[in-house]
Amino acid sequence: MNTNYWVVDKIVDTLENSPQLKQAAELLEQNEVVAFPTETVYGLGGNAKSDLAVEKIFAAKGRPSDNPLIVHIARKEQLNDFVDVIPDSAKKLMAHFWPGPLTIILSYKEGTLSSKTTAGLSTVGIRMPDHQVALALLEQVDLPIAAPSANRSGKPSPTMAQHVKEDLDGRIAGIVDGGPTGVGVESTVVDCTTEIPVILRPGGVTKEQLEDVVGEVLYDPALTDVKETPKSPGMKYRHYAPDAPLYLVDGSKEGIQVLIDGSRREGLKVGVLTTEENQSFYDADYIFTCGKREHLETVASSIYEALRSFDKAGMDLIYSEMFPNVGVGNAIMNRLLKAAGQKVIKG
Structure with a gap:
């Protein structure tokens, strides 16, 4: 398959007349699959009403089809087409966080979406992305668009169009290049x-921010208990993993360096994931700094680029520092634990 590639400048005010977005929208209307940027990561979009389109999403990603997909919309009015009831809590969250990195789980009207989008469930996750290119494309196509992250299943999510091309070139109909994403981790998923x-997946909106709007919010037990079955889209299987084994290290910088030294003596090429504050401390084959520890949002915005960079550097083993489980740190640790297959060692 020939993959179209369109560069679109999200700064310009002519997106509604963009010929590139018109071509992308026409392909989506024909039940083809197109990748596009959002403020979190690049999404792999297809018509959420079409079994054929959703099947193409799963085929391109190599993802099991028993995973529900998040539906993206441009206007709240579109909810009336496929949502049964909108609770007060959901209305408050939409008013405060949409457009933005928040996916809200709601009951949907049976038969209005492909059962493959919802994985046969009676609920659906919906969000309105806070990205000019995404919103302009969604307005043009005027369809609910199912869109998981635009990467091969299990790989780090894409935060640049080049990442999508590396994973999916020749497997999808098109890629809309709207530049790097901002938040860097997927949307928070909350069941209303x-x-x-209940937070089913931590992400760009924190628990504290949600509680400021609607009061008490709980975490899904599956986020901390691996024996529980995750309910959120994209959380059921191992995700975000680089090719080399990744270990999170619960310990000091000195302890991490001891682990690095031991692995290098065994002839392994070792990478370390750290922050700008600690960069000069480590002696390793490859060091990637993902922002500043005192500003965890900078870590979130570069975490997937970090995981992909270790593949390009040809590492045999990766050690990563751990981060505080507060605010967006919850999302960072959730993604790193998934990428590491829950492997945490003492250092």
């Missing part, structure tokens, strides 16, 4: 079908 909203 329960009396107390």
